[in-house]
Amino acid sequence: EDKVVQSPLSLVVHEGDTVTLNCSYEVTNFRSLLWYKQEKKAPTFLFMLTSSGIEKKSGRLSSILDKKELFSILNITATQTGDSAVYLCATPRYNFNKFYFGSGTKLNVKP
Amino acid sequence: DVKVTQSSRYLVKRTGEKVFLECVQDMDHENMFWYRQDPGLGLRLIYFSYDVKMKEKGDIPEGYSVSREKKERFSLILESASTNQTSMYLCASQSTNEKLFFGSGTQLSVL
Numbered sequence: 001e002d003k004v005v006q007s008p009l010s011l012v013v014h015e016g017d018t019v020t021l022n023c024s025y026e027v028t029n030f031r032s033l034l035w036y037k038q039e040k041k042a043p044t045f046l047f048m049l050t051s052s053g054i055e056k057k058s059g060r061l062s063s064i065l066d067k068k069e070l071f072s073i074l075n076i077t078a079t080q081t082g083d084s085a086v087y088l089c090a091t092p093r094y095n096f097n098k099f100y101f102g103s104g105t106k107l108n109v110k111p
Numbered sequence: 112d113v114k115v116t117q118s119s120r121y122l123v124k125r126t127g128e129k130v131f132l133e134c135v136q137d138m139d140h141e142n143m144f145w146y147r148q149d150p151g152l153g154l155r156l157i158y159f160s161y162d163v164k165m166k167e168k169g170d171i172p173e174g175y176s177v178s179r180e181k182k183e184r185f186s187l188i189l190e191s192a193s194t195n196q197t198s199m200y201l202c203a204s205q206s207t208n209e210k211l212f213f214g215s216g217t218q219l220s221v222l
Contacts, residue, residue: 032209034210036213041216042216043213044213045212048208048209048210098156098169099211101153
C-alpha cells in the first residue's frame, strides 16, 4: 500500500536550535516529493525534489531526497519562532493528479 | 503569484443544513482539489476536478458533492451536514509542474 510517513509528529525546540524533519515514502512510480509549511492558514510551498542527492536550499531551510532509501529530510538551522508551523510532505500518486500527504510534523520553536 | 481564495474562514452550521464552500483561483489552472484536514490524519482528498464540469471522487467523497461550472471556481457541497464533517477544509489548484497552491482554509463546525 502506498503511503507517506512523517516523523516526528511533533517537536519542541528553542530558538537557535537546528531541527531535522523526516519524510519516508512508499509509492508506485515515484516522480517527486514536495514540502509545505502550514501556519494558521494555507500550506505554502517550500521545495520540490525529484533527483536523489541534490540539496535544495532556501535561506535557513534545506532539503534532500534519497531515492534509494525512500526518504527526504527537511533541515532548519538557527530556528526562529516564526518557523513554528506544521510541515507537510507529499508525493504525487501514479495518476498524477492526486497526492499522498504525510500527517505532518508540528514544530514549536520557543523563544 | 497564484491566488486561491476560499470564501469563508470560519463557518458554524447546524446538523442537517446544506453547506456550500466556495473556492476561486486566478491562474487558469485546470486541476482543482478539495481536501479536509483533521488532527493526526493529515490531508485527505474529497474530490478533484480536472476541467469544467469534470470531477472525480477522492478518498472520502461520502456526504459531499462538488460543482465546477467555471474554470476558476470549484465548490464543495455538504448536502446534509453532520457533526463528523466538522473539520478544516482546504481547496487547492495545481500548476502544470505539479505544484499545489492552497487556499487559506475554511474551519467548519457542525453543531
